[in-house]
Amino acid sequence: MFSECCLWKGRPMFSASEGLNPVVSLMPGFRNTESRRLLLEKGINVDLCFQCRKCASGCWASDLMDLNPTQIVHAVRLGLDDLALGSKSIWLCTKCATCTARCPQGVDIAKVSFVLRSLAHRRGIPSKLPSVTAFDRAFARNMTIFGRVYEFGLINQLRMATRNFRQDSELAMPMIFKGKIKFLPSLAGFFGMRRLKSRAKACGKAGERQAKEGLDS
Amino acid sequence: MADLYAYYPGCSLHASAKEYDRSLKAVFAKLNIELEEPKGWVCCGASATYCIDESLAVSLPVQNLRSIEKMGLGEVVVPCAACFQRLKTAVHEMKESAETERRVEQILGGKYGYSVAVRHPLEIVEKLVSGGAAKDMLIGNLGQMRVACYYGCMLVRPPKIMGFDQPEDPLTMDRLISAIGGSPVQWSYKVDCCGASLTLNEPDIVVKLAKDIIEDAVESGAEVIAVGCQLCQANLDMRQARINAQYSTDFHIPILYFSQLLGLTLGIGAKKLGLRKHIVDPMPVLARYGLA
Numbered sequence: 001m002f003s004e005c006c007l008w009k010g011r012p013m014f015s016a017s018e019g020l021n022p023v024v025s026l027m028p029g030f031r032n033t034e035s036r037r038l039l040l041e042k043g044i045n046v047d048l049c050f051q052c053r054k055c056a057s058g059c060w061a062s063d064l065m066d067l068n069p070t071q072i073v074h075a076v077r078l079g080l081d082d083l084a085l086g087s088k089s090i091w092l093c094t095k096c097a098t099c100t101a102r103c104p105q106g107v108d109i110a111k112v113s114f115v116l117r118s119l120a121h122r123r124g125i126p127s128k129l130p131s132v133t134a135f136d137r138a139f140a141r142n143m144t145i146f147g148r149v150y151e152f153g154l155i156n157q158l159r160m161a162t163r164n165f166r167q168d169s170e171l172a173m174p175m176i177f178k179g180k181i182k183f184l185p186s187l188a189g190f191f192g193m194r195r196l197k198s199r200a201k202a203c204g205k206a207g208e209r210q211a212k213e214g215l216d217s
Numbered sequence: 218m219a220d221l222y223a224y225y226p227g228c229s230l231h232a233s234a235k236e237y238d239r240s241l242k243a244v245f246a247k248l249n250i251e252l253e254e255p256k257g258w259v260c261c262g263a264s265a266t267y268c269i270d271e272s273l274a275v276s277l278p279v280q281n282l283r284s285i286e287k288m289g290l291g292e293v294v295v296p297c298a299a300c301f302q303r304l305k306t307a308v309h310e311m312k313e314s315a316e317t318e319r320r321v322e323q324i325l326g327g328k329y330g331y332s333v334a335v336r337h338p339l340e341i342v343e344k345l346v347s348g349g350a351a352k353d354m355l356i357g358n359l360g361q362m363r364v365a366c367y368y369g370c371m372l373v374r375p376p377k378i379m380g381f382d383q384p385e386d387p388l389t390m391d392r393l394i395s396a397i398g399g400s401p402v403q404w405s406y407k408v409d410c411c412g413a414s415l416t417l418n419e420p421d422i423v424v425k426l427a428k429d430i431i432e433d434a435v436e437s438g439a440e441v442i443a444v445g446c447q448l449c450q451a452n453l454d455m456r457q458a459r460i461n462a463q464y465s466t467d468f469h470i471p472i473l474y475f476s477q478l479l480g481l482t483l484g485i486g487a488k489k490l491g492l493r494k495h496i497v498d499p500m501p502v503l504a505r506y507g508l509a
Contacts, residue, residue, distance in 0.1 A: 043313060060410050060426060092422075095264050096370035096410035101384050108375065118268040131418035139265035139414075144273075148260045149228035158417055168420055171455055175233075178494050182232040189259040196259065196280055200273045200324045207320075 031079025038115050039076065046112065048105040049073045055099030055109045065089040066128070069099050069109050076112065090117045091129035134161040144197055147189025152181055222341075223290040223333070224252035225281060225304070227297035228260050234297075234447035236491025240476040241296055241338055243490065247483045248342065248351050252294060255284045261303040265414065275317060276324045278307035282333045283325060292334045294341065296476075298371035298446035299413070302379065304335045309378045337372060337381065339445045339475060343389050346479065347396035356484040358398025360506045364478070365402050365439035366390035367430065369449040370410045384408070390443060390475055397482040404437035406430045411452040420456075424463060427456045431468050440502050442472045450474065454496050471499030481508045 056068035075084040099109035127133040138157040230238040267274040295301040345351040376384035391401040412423035454472040480490045503509035
């Protein structure tokens with residue numbers, strides 16, 4: 001009965017033979033995906049977007065992106081997580097937040113791309129810009145080991161991860177001569193960071209246990 | 218009595234951007250403001266950590282703010298624009314979501330009282346210098362040197378969180394430069410992105426962005442670009458040789474911190490301001506105006 005009274009473009013929304021009408025399944029908000037849920041938790045409602053494209057026209061990276069910011073937001077609205085998470089755009093974003101500043105609907109688009117990026121990291125989705133993925137990982141690792149970023153170490157970590165040893169080699173000498181490279185790490189934040197890291201780890205585990213118990217009961 | 222502020226330099230001001238750290242400290246000392254660094258501060262996590270471990274990324278800035286709170290200080294000076302943004306964003310996120318607040322308090326093992334105001338040094342010195350309080354301390358002036366004031370993204374955006382000046386056309390630095398005798402130029406790229414951290418992994422993109430910024434500054438008649446962020450400084454300064462090679466241009470425009478320009482007019486020496494640490498030598502331009 002339900003399927004008969006809900007027609008979409010002359011076809012039922014659900015039918016035994018065809019399953020879900022593909023057009024309907026692409027209506028905004030129809031699919032409740034993880035990215036949608038995460039964004040709503042952070043108070044970002046992508047459904048406010050009316051596609052004025054101010055974000056795409058202001059974005060410095062629009063012409064390098066496979067999906068511009070408006071399209072990313074739209075992909076999330078339609079529940080096309082695979083499209084959004086697999087895009088190059090989320091890795092190109094530098095969070096300059098021109099999009100966020102100009103959005104007439106108050107959607108924090110820069111944060112949308114960062115939430116997607118962290119989701120892509122978590123799921124281990126192959127990145128279209130592996131150097132940026134490597135940078136995120138190297139940076140977080142470097143910082144949590146030393147407490148404060150050890151720049152010289154970070155550069156070397158990146159070179160190792162991307163196997164690109166000749167990149168920017170022309171800058172090495174001038175930087176050394178100008179005293180811009182500090183060869184030894186600063187360890188003043190070492191213990192503070194270690195304390196915080198172990199606490200965060202313990203809290204993460206407790207949270208997981210809680211969630212699991214909640215599911216079991 | 219001297220004013221006392223907490224000082225959170227951030228990682229790079231102790232390494233690749235030492236001249237920013239040094240010039241700021243010299244300027245603040247001249248202006249009779251004391252800066253106190255919290256002991257054992259940790260990295261703010263920057264935006265990269267946010268993508269890897271979100272609760273850690275919010276906890277790190279708040280941990281630093283808590284130790285400042287414990288020092289009994291109500292304001293912290295944060296010169297690094299990336300840290301400035303992270304600190305403000307973390308506080309904003311704590312206030313917005315009770316769940317985040319609960320998680321962070323659990324990680325830190327205590328509450329944060331939100332009593333520390335995060336300030337960029339630009340706001341503080343601008344108020345002092347153009348407000349007149351420090352006017353008598355200026356012993357020189359820039360002699361109408363044409364300066365392009367470059368703010369970059371992280372100082373002004375996202376505007377709701379940062380609350381720094383007008384997001385599309387900030388004028389704080391322009392006012393400071395006018396107050397010390399410079400003439401800020403009108404240009405279009407003052408809040409555009411320089412590519413920031415992409416410089417380490419996608420240099421081609423940064424070279425293109427830096428070229429657009431420098432080109433517009435030069436076309437607008439600027440002789441110097443003034444910045445308030447060490448990532449902007451590094452990208453614009455270090456990439457000029459490659460820009461010249463790649464786009465057959467001839468840019469040799471010095472990229473100076475606002476603190477260095479202010480320091481010069483306060484009579485602080487070139488060495489103390491770290492003017493020789495830049496890749497593009499600022500001395501010829503400064504010598505033309507009798508400043509070095």
